[in-house]
Amino acid sequence: MARISIPTTARLPSSLRVDPNNSAVTKILSRLTRSSLISVALDWLDEANISLAVPYLRDDDEDEDNEDVDDFYPAARSPRALIENYLSLQERKGSKREVLDRIVEGDWRHGLTLYQLAMADLQYLYDHPTSQKWSAYRIMPLQAPHDPDGEELPEVDRLSLTVPRFHPSTFLKTLQSHVLPDVKAHYNFDAHRSLPLLILRIFILDSPYNTNHALQSGSTTNFDSSRTVYIAFPDASPYIFISKPQSTTSTTSVSSTSATSAVSARGPTAAGESKSLNALLVEGIPKSLSRPLCRERFTLQSTDLVTRNLAELVERRGGGRTNCAGGGWSIYADEGRGGSSGERGKKRGRKETPLDLVLPSPPLSELDQDQENLDPGSAAGRKGAPAAAVLLTESERRSERATKRARLVAKARFGETGMVRDGKGVERVDIVIEDPFPKVGGQEVGGEEDEGGEEMAQRDSARSDPKGGKRKSRFDQILENAGENEDDEEDDNNTASAPTWRPHVKLTFHGSHVFAGIRQLVESGVIDGERMPGWMTGEEGVTIGAVRHGRIRGYKGSGV
Amino acid sequence: MESNLDDEIADLQAKVSSLKTQLRVHTSTLITAPSTRQLLTQQQPQQKSSKSTQDTQNRDRDRLTNSADQHQAHAQQCLYRACASLTTFRARDPDPHAVDGGAVLGLRIEVVSRSRFLRPYYVLLNRPYQNQTQGRGRGRESGSRRLRVHRHTIPSCVPLAGLAARYLPGPAAKKAVSGGEKGGDGDRAKDQRRGKEQDLARFARALRRELVRYHHRLGVVADLRKAAELGIEKDAERDAERGEEEEITEGESTLERRRNRLVDITPADAGAKQLTIEWADGRTGRLVMSDDGDIVKLVVLGDNGRDWAAGRDLLGGATRVEDVIKRLTALA
Numbered sequence: 001m002a003r004i005s006i007p008t009t010a011r012l013p014s015s016l017r018v019d020p021n022n023s024a025v026t027k028i029l030s031r032l033t034r035s036s037l038i039s040v041a042l043d044w045l046d047e048a049n050i051s052l053a054v055p056y057l058r059d060d061d062e063d064e065d066n067e068d069v070d071d072f073y074p075a076a077r078s079p080r081a082l083i084e085n086y087l088s089l090q091e092r093k094g095s096k097r098e099v100l101d102r103i104v105e106g107d108w109r110h111g112l113t114l115y116q117l118a119m120a121d122l123q124y125l126y127d128h129p130t131s132q133k134w135s136a137y138r139i140m141p142l143q144a145p146h147d148p149d150g151e152e153l154p155e156v157d158r159l160s161l162t163v164p165r166f167h168p169s170t171f172l173k174t175l176q177s178h179v180l181p182d183v184k185a186h187y188n189f190d191a192h193r194s195l196p197l198l199i200l201r202i203f204i205l206d207s208p209y210n211t212n213h214a215l216q217s218g219s220t221t222n223f224d225s226s227r228t229v230y231i232a233f234p235d236a237s238p239y240i241f242i243s244k245p246q247s248t249t250s251t252t253s254v255s256s257t258s259a260t261s262a263v264s265a266r267g268p269t270a271a272g273e274s275k276s277l278n279a280l281l282v283e284g285i286p287k288s289l290s291r292p293l294c295r296e297r298f299t300l301q302s303t304d305l306v307t308r309n310l311a312e313l314v315e316r317r318g319g320g321r322t323n324c325a326g327g328g329w330s331i332y333a334d335e336g337r338g339g340s341s342g343e344r345g346k347k348r349g350r351k352e353t354p355l356d357l358v359l360p361s362p363p364l365s366e367l368d369q370d371q372e373n374l375d376p377g378s379a380a381g382r383k384g385a386p387a388a389a390v391l392l393t394e395s396e397r398r399s400e401r402a403t404k405r406a407r408l409v410a411k412a413r414f415g416e417t418g419m420v421r422d423g424k425g426v427e428r429v430d431i432v433i434e435d436p437f438p439k440v441g442g443q444e445v446g447g448e449e450d451e452g453g454e455e456m457a458q459r460d461s462a463r464s465d466p467k468g469g470k471r472k473s474r475f476d477q478i479l480e481n482a483g484e485n486e487d488d489e490e491d492d493n494n495t496a497s498a499p500t501w502r503p504h505v506k507l508t509f510h511g512s513h514v515f516a517g518i519r520q521l522v523e524s525g526v527i528d529g530e531r532m533p534g535w536m537t538g539e540e541g542v543t544i545g546a547v548r549h550g551r552i553r554g555y556k557g558s559g560v
Numbered sequence: 561m562e563s564n565l566d567d568e569i570a571d572l573q574a575k576v577s578s579l580k581t582q583l584r585v586h587t588s589t590l591i592t593a594p595s596t597r598q599l600l601t602q603q604q605p606q607q608k609s610s611k612s613t614q615d616t617q618n619r620d621r622d623r624l625t626n627s628a629d630q631h632q633a634h635a636q637q638c639l640y641r642a643c644a645s646l647t648t649f650r651a652r653d654p655d656p657h658a659v660d661g662g663a664v665l666g667l668r669i670e671v672v673s674r675s676r677f678l679r680p681y682y683v684l685l686n687r688p689y690q691n692q693t694q695g696r697g698r699g700r701e702s703g704s705r706r707l708r709v710h711r712h713t714i715p716s717c718v719p720l721a722g723l724a725a726r727y728l729p730g731p732a733a734k735k736a737v738s739g740g741e742k743g744g745d746g747d748r749a750k751d752q753r754r755g756k757e758q759d760l761a762r763f764a765r766a767l768r769r770e771l772v773r774y775h776h777r778l779g780v781v782a783d784l785r786k787a788a789e790l791g792i793e794k795d796a797e798r799d800a801e802r803g804e805e806e807e808i809t810e811g812e813s814t815l816e817r818r819r820n821r822l823v824d825i826t827p828a829d830a831g832a833k834q835l836t837i838e839w840a841d842g843r844t845g846r847l848v849m850s851d852d853g854d855i856v857k858l859v860v861l862g863d864n865g866r867d868w869a870a871g872r873d874l875l876g877g878a879t880r881v882e883d884v885i886k887r888l889t890a891l892a
Contacts, residue, residue, distance in 0.1 A: 161719040165829040236830040237716045319830060321681070321713035328654050332682040333713040353677035354641035354670065358581075358588045359634045413654050534655030539711075550657025 011176050012186040012205065014052050014118075017111030020104040025112055028120050029103065033127065034096040038086055040123045041103060044116055045083045052115040055082055055107045073106025082107060118188035118201050121228065126193055130308040130427075132230055132243040136317045139164040139238045139289060142297040164238045164289060164298050168198065171288050178284030182206070195314050196235040203228050231285065232310065236319030240300065241310070242282060304542040305426075312424040316541035327539025330415035402525060409529030410522040413537050418519035425513025431535065432546045433507065436500035514538070591624070592631045600625050641680075645670040646768050651684060653710070659688040664710060669768050673775045681771055683720075685760075686710040689731050706731050706758055717830035718770045727763035729756050773851050777832040780853055780881045781825065784835070787888035788822040822888075837874070843867055845874070853881045 018025055032040065044053035058075040076082045089099060108116070125131060141160040172187050179185055186203040204227040230243035282300075290297040305316060315322050321333040417424070511517045515538035522529040527536075535545065535552040545552040590596055600621065641647050646669055653662035667683040685707040707728055714720045824838040828846065837845040837860075845860035855878060860870040878884045 161722040163717050163719055163830050165834065167828070236827075238830065239716070319716055321715060323716055325682070325711050325713045329684070329711045332684070332711070353679075354638040355677060357592065357631075357635055357638060358584050359631050531656050533657050534653070551655070551659070 009181045012184045014115035016114050031124050036123050037099045038090045041086050114186045134241040136303045136305040137240050137300040138303050139298050140301045174288035198233045200231040234318045239317040304544040306543050307426040326541050327537035328413050328415045330417050406525045414519045418515040420516040429509040429514050430544045431507040433505040434548045436502050591628050671775050682713045684711040728758045783885045787885045
């Protein structure tokens with residue numbers, strides 16, 4: 001441990017110990033359950049990690065008598081003994097407090113390293129996968145600057161064929177050089193346990209020192225949970241997911257720094273500070289990915305997908321085939337990985353090899369229904385139906401047919417997506433409808449039928465709603481983006497000649513799995529599946545979007 | 561007891577579905593056979609039979625012919641797909657607000673890997689620019705029938721967006737004049753590009769090329785791993801550990817070889833153009849290959865900085881990754 005603390009630009013070392021009485025330590029550790037606490041402790045004692053998580057051990061040559069009799073948690077002699085200790089704790093039942101005290105007051109009484117804290121925090125993330133709100137950004141290549149002064153803003157190079165590449169240690173090195181010297185951060189990489197993701201945890205401290213001095217309690221109001229930022233890099237994919245700090249709900253995006261500053265002016269100063277720290281960090285990310293020497297510069301572009309569900313993010317912005325084939329289009333991307341049971345997976349995953357001469361049964365035909373009967377969920381609901389079919393009256397039979405048809409339509413529109421149990425749900429979708437009000441006697445406003453179905457629809461209440469004000473700026477931005485498309489401008493010219501009333505309609509869908517909810521409504525016949533606009537199937541893969549001509553105009557709503 | 565019954569039911573259901581599959585296989589084999597075809601198309605001799613039986617016969621025959629036609633069409637499609645590897649089809653967008661009445665043109669790109677057809681990649685294109693110009697009654701102009709990528713299942717390591725921007729540019733901007741004033745060179749270049757003709761054939765070719773290259777690179781990585789015996793490494797390691805006590809007096813060369821063993825080869829980027837190579841003694845290397853599998857660069861880092869000798873050892877003057885595979889196989 002260094003004796004002298006001098007201001008430096010280096011990052012916080014992983015081996016830096018934090019006083020166990022620090023409120024942050026208690027906070028991070030006490031969030032975990034007993035079992036994960038024990039498993040984290042065992043992870044610390046693992047051979048690979050123990051160098052960065054050295055426990056408090058007794059010296060071998062030290063006298064037995066020397067031992068402090070008052071010590072409630074006598075120090076162990078070797079890590080091996082400790083491991084056995086924790087294994088025995090794992091076997092028997094007990095309170096969480098017992099383990100927590102043991103860690104804080106016993107085995108790591110001399111302090112927990114930042115690395116340990118990072119591991120504990122990540123464990124919490126795995127235990128509670130929806131604890132963070134992630135927004136997806138696309139890494140876009142930039143054109144090489146034309147003028148040497150670099151005064152004009154670099155443009156996105158749409159012709160470029162480079163796929164951004166990501167190298168963790170280089171990335172960290174460059175990111176560190178972009179962080180201001182009076183901010184210290186601790187970085188920790190971890191591969192996600194179940195998803196193809198690499199998670200980077202960044203823990204930000206407000207201090208110029210990278211030694212113990214930075215952690216002295218009372219020096220700053222540091223150790224705020226909002227200062228932990230997670231960045232997730234999906235494997236083989238030019239996207240990046242950035243978590244938003246929990247305490248702040250408004251949208252912080254790279255492109256809307258002005259909006260951020262406006263918000264921070266309103267909020268309490270502490271929140272504002274931490275937000276600007278985050279903004280700095282987020283700005284540093286594309287620069288760290290860029291390699292100016294190789295003439296590769298990148299920028300981040302928001303993809304209007306914000307969710308707590310990492311699985312959904314990997315599905316829609318990952319390295320697989322499902323990125324741009326959501327909803328009913330998912331049948332084209334289906335690789336048979338969806339089926340949980342072996343047989344089902346085989347059947348569903350139509351390989352579609354041209355060497356298979358068997359006529360493929362069209363989707364929704366007899367074979368597929370056989371499959372559905374095998375599904376435990378659907379079979380239970382319809383068990384009695386065929387037997388009683390004879391006794392049905394005409395109207396009942398009609399309704400039976402209608403439900404069947406609704407189910408088929410739902411299958412056609414949603415494909416294999418939007419299942420309640422697929423674990424890939426978004427919890428909030430915001431839609432602005434920009435279509436002109438239909439003429440009297442014409443068709444109804446798109447999306448009107450769904451208001452009753454889902455929770456709430458806001459009409460023109462944006463200005464009075466304090467939360468809506470912030471969101472509005474985001475919407476306006478999208479509208480500006482959409483306006484950049486020339487074809488949209490043409491439309492504007494077109495409609496300008498005949499002034500029409502365009503009510504400001506905003507729809508917000510809330511729920512644990514929004515599109516599964518809509519699917520269920522379609523299946524039960526509340527929503528007419530055939531007339532339902534495409535954006536309600538979630539096939540665009542956005543959670544914020546503007547609808548024009550019945551089609552979503554989010555960021556590159558369709559295709560590329 | 562109950563679970564037993566459930567298992568039985570599940571078994572039976574599995575049997576039913578497997579029998580159904582068999583039935584379908586046999587149907588398609590029989591119905592596409594030339595002799596069946598001949599029988600169906602043959603004019604049946606008029607027989608003396610009641611009218612009702614004749615009706616049923618006719619109906620059955622119609623159904624059979626219909627089914628035979630379908631199978632024939634499917635067989636033809638399969639033939640095209642197997643031979644051409646780049647086929648098109650028509651699809652319909654279920655969205656009631658879809659552009660162009662929901663008409664969608666699908667590109668199907670077959671990829672073969674390890675002598676197997678993989679699931680094809682799809683690109684679905686539509687014509688979003690068409691309706692507007694027609695609706696205004698200006699008639700069709702050159703830009704109106706332009707295609708745009710609507711949906712696709714291309715993995716994100718293939719630069720589809722760049723290819724689409726190159727070969728399928730959107731229609732020329734209406735406000736090109738006003739935009740040109742304020743915009744710089746970039747804007748003008750963009751406008752020029754946007755007005756250019758679309759070339760679907762070149763787009764499809766370029767895209768297929770990228771996809772096939774990608775799969776070849778993946779295949780090469782798999783071959784490399786096989787050549788370095790990474791798949792069976794687990795067993796070998798266990799054997800080695802077991803035999804360690806007995807073989808304390810093993811030769812210098814064996815030790816050397818063990819130290820030089822490769823322990824991991826993994827693609828390091830999305831497009832599998834860069835490989836991370838790890839040696840048993842902790843050295844790591846990075847192999848960069850070009851799109852087509854030519855070796856661009858190999859850097860090996862050991863404990864004391866760059867290890868030139870190891871790099872030379874691995875490559876041995878090879879210029880392509882396949883040569884490295886051959887070398888490794890020969891060494892093993």
